[in-house]
Amino acid sequence: MEVYSAARPCASEFARVSIRFLHTSDWQLGMTRAFLSADAQARYADDQIEAIRRLALTASERGCAFVVVAGDVFDSLLPARRVITRALDALATFTVPVFLLPGNHDADNPAGLWAPGRMPVPLPPAAHVLHDATPVQVPDLPVEVVGAPWPSRKPDMDLLGAALAPLDPAPSGTLRVAIGHGAVDSLAADPLDASLISVAGLRAAITSRRVSYVALGDRHSVTEVTERVWYSGAPVATDFDEADSNKALVVDLDPGGVAVEPVAIGRWHFVRRHLDLDGEESVRALADSLSSLPDKERTVVRLALVGTVDLATAELLDETLAAGRDLLASLEVSEGRSELVVIPADSDLASIDLSGFASEAVAELSRAAANSGEEADAARDALMLVRRLAARGR
Ligand SMILES: [Mn+2]
Known part of the structure; x- marks a missing residue:
């Protein structure tokens, strides 16, 4: 040639x-x-x-x-x-x-x-x-x-x-x-x-x-x-x-x-994290690790979450994930790999200052929330709502 x-x-x-x-x-x-x-x-x-x-x-x-x-x-x-x-x-x-x-x-x-x-x-x-x-x-x-x-x-x-x-x-x-x-x-x-x-x-x-x-x-x-x-x-x-x-x-x-x-050349990142959550401290550590990520708007995060947490921790986790979703390109909790159990603790209920009928309802919800299944999920959601309303009333 x-x-x-x-x-x-x-x-x-x-x-x-x-x-x-x-x-x-x-x-x-x-x-x-x-x-x-x-x-x-x-x-x-x-x-x-x-x-x-x-x-x-x-x-x-x-x-x-x-x-x-x-x-x-x-x-x-x-x-x-x-x-x-x-x-x-x-x-x-x-x-x-x-x-x-x-x-x-x-x-x-x-x-x-x-x-x-x-x-x-x-x-x-x-x-x-x-x-x-x-x-x-x-x-x-x-x-x-x-x-x-x-x-x-x-x-x-x-x-x-x-x-x-x-x-x-x-x-x-x-x-x-x-x-x-x-x-x-x-x-x-x-x-x-x-x-x-x-x-x-x-x-x-x-x-x-x-x-x-x-x-x-x-x-x-x-x-x-x-x-x-x-x-x-x-x-x-x-x-x-x-x-x-x-x-x-x-x-x-x-x-x-x-x-x-x-x-x-590029700046996109795909990050997978597997976390064992056991209390508010562990969620704060997650929040810190998310906020320290560079190029957040170009970072895709997938979390696998396991552990047992109380309602206060679950609420903090919800807030942390919501803030993460605002900043990151994507933040997903992998359903298949996550096994996070939310069980109300006495401390969760102590912050709800109620009496009479309302207090009995909370006690009933908290018994239901200790089980598993759809009814228990609904009871936990209801308890979190009560906690938020009670906190707002203070
Ligand atoms: Mn290719």
Whole structure:
């Protein structure tokens, strides 16, 4: 393959070729999350678009010669028009070539957005969609990229392995960057998945100099598979259990080595806490830990609560959760994982200063509240209401 026209360097110059590029993936544009309120969802969508501009800025500030996006640029096959238009507008801020790979979420097929005529506005000139596995010359650089786009959501083969197998070794002095999407077999949850990427195959491709670096997408956390095979993780966190998202990778590559530096992009956080509540002190500790969270309006919290608490503690918990919901992107108490029992204590009832008929009613409610079931729940709610009314009367 003829890769240059003018000013072709001699072989000894080729040997010194060194290149810096930005590796990102899993933008998941258009993703919606059921647990986000409407305004938090809008903030998330805005931040995903802003992350594209931030990637462009990072590429230019860090002197990256090009950018690879290793799949799942969009979260669905055919996202809303507005999602695409905003994405393309942000893509136009890149000043270097950007190679976009269709992944499992945004597979390249006739029903998808990458099909001819589907884009509501033209792609910016810097953006190149990898529709097949033909090596593509990066303009003006001794670098080729070769991608393995997903034609469907469930391919029955190792697409990246198939893309790299027929390649000749990269011409001397040319660096070749492979771009793939999907789980590698060494980290797979399902070892029988036919689409798994063979790590042995990638190692063989690197050893035989068919490729110098493999840029992967699919895992949303920065993950080193081998020295020259990395997942970049998502630039904006998408879910719980992502150990290291909100990043992209600045990659320095030369024939002799590679240096990979994760850089911060996004600011969304997904936090899970399991708490054993036993009194007001434990709820105050929860309140403190919620109020010390950074980026609250971009933080999703899911609590699992267990323990036995009195009415005063349950009231404080309700207030704490209400305040948390005002500030956080989302605050949920996981129903399946929570087992919080509210049992009125004598101290709860002592604060209710009632006499006669009303006092007998409270005593009856408190007996009912000690049981379990719907009636007991109603009795506890009634007691909390009485406590609030009594407190207001004081
Ligand atoms: Mn993904």
